[in-house]
Amino acid sequence: MLPDILPGPDDPPPRVLFCGINPGLLSAAKGQHFARPGNRFWPALHQSGFTPTQLRPDQQFELAALGLGITNLVPRATAKAQELSTEELVAGGQRLTELAEALSPRWLAVVGITAYRTAFASPRAVVGAQTLRIGQTRVWALPNPSGLNAHWQLPAMVEEFARLRAASD
Numbered sequence: 001m002l003p004d005i006l007p008g009p010d011d012p013p014p015r016v017l018f019c020g021i022n023p024g025l026l027s028a029a030k031g032q033h034f035a036r037p038g039n040r041f042w043p044a045l046h047q048s049g050f051t052p053t054q055l056r057p058d059q060q061f062e063l064a065a066l067g068l069g070i071t072n073l074v075p076r077a078t079a080k081a082q083e084l085s086t087e088e089l090v091a092g093g094q095r096l097t098e099l100a101e102a103l104s105p106r107w108l109a110v111v112g113i114t115a116y117r118t119a120f121a122s123p124r125a126v127v128g129a130q131t132l133r134i135g136q137t138r139v140w141a142l143p144n145p146s147g148l149n150a151h152w153q154l155p156a157m158v159e160e161f162a163r164l165r166a167a168s169d
C-alpha cells in the first residue's frame with residue numbers, strides 16, 4: 001500500500017488532491033506514486049505549471065509544500081487497472097469522499113475517467129470539471145496518464161492538467 005501524500009500542518013492548504021486509480025506493481029514495489037517510467041503524470045504535472053521543475057516519483061513528498069497531494073481510489077496493486085472490481089472502485093469512491101471531506105482541498109482530481117465513472121456512479125462523465133461537489137471541494141476528472149492509455153497523448157494531457165491548474169489558482 002502506498003502512503004498518501006498529503007499537506008501537513010506546516011504546508012499550505014491543499015489546492016488539489018490527485019487521486020490515482022490504484023498502484024501499479026512497480027509503484028507498490030518502490031513505494032512511489034506513478035513510478036513506471038512510461039507514466040506521464042509527472043511530466044504532465046510539470047508541463048501544466050503545477051510544479052516548478054519536473055519531479056521524479058522519489059520526490060513525491062515535495063508536492064505537499066506546493067499544496068498538492070496524491071492518494072489512490074484502491075490500495076491494491078495490480079498490473080492493470082482493469083483487474084479491479086466494481087466493488088473495489090465503489091468502496092474507493094466512498095473512502096475518497098471521506099478523505100476529501102476531512103481535508104477540504106479546493107479540487108479533487110481523479111486521474112482516470114473510467115474509474116471515476118464507476119466509483120462515483122457517473123456513467124456519462126467526461127474529462128473535465130464535474131458537477132459533483134464533496135462539501136466545498138470541487139471535482140475534476142483527468143485522463144489516465146498510464147502509458148497504456150493510447151487515447152490521450154502527452155500534449156493533450158498537459159492541456160487538461162493546465163485547465164485544472166488555472167481553475168485551482
